Amino acid sequence: MLVKVRLKGEVVYPAEVKGRLAYLKNVILIIRAQGRPLFVDYVDKNLASYEPPFFLSGKVFYYEVIEVPEEYVPFLKCIARQVEEEVKPLYKNKKLGCRDEVTVVVEK
Template sequence: MIIKPKLEWHETTSLKAPYIYWRDTLIVLHNPTKVFVVDAFREQLSKYAPPPQVSIFKYTYRIGQVDDENVKFLECIAGALQTKLKPLITRKYACKDILVEL
């Protein structure tokens, strides 16, 4: 199955309102020179904690909202985004038979 999700991105230096109330989001932690991590997060963002390895860096949150029909493929989208951005910290996303076009 091939999916082509519509992503809406927002950037912020800290998690604050209205972002903390969002659910089912993609989170990219980055600075101008490097991407640190790509996360798929299904709970409210107020519960999100960045990986401890990035605490020594200064970074920005890039928060992505996926269109409603593709929310169920959030982990697959995160995996495709991770392959494209090549972050320092990689996650394992189990995604079979689904191809994501970004």
């Protein structure tokens, strides 16, 4: 299966995640600081329940939120893995993986 995802997302600060974007589901998060990607993660539940990794607790960062269409939700981990390979973050996410046969095309 071929999956196309745009790399550009909405830039938000952590306070906005608890507010207006609280009920957003099925998104990929790129955690950035000063324009440099630090970490890539995915959220399959409500975005308000997301907690950043403990090693980012002392850093000032913001999120880039990439929404995934409903038909691609079963491949959320695969898409997040490919986004991670594209942006080359400082910290790798070990829980991202893909066992399905899917080709992910990331548009810049």
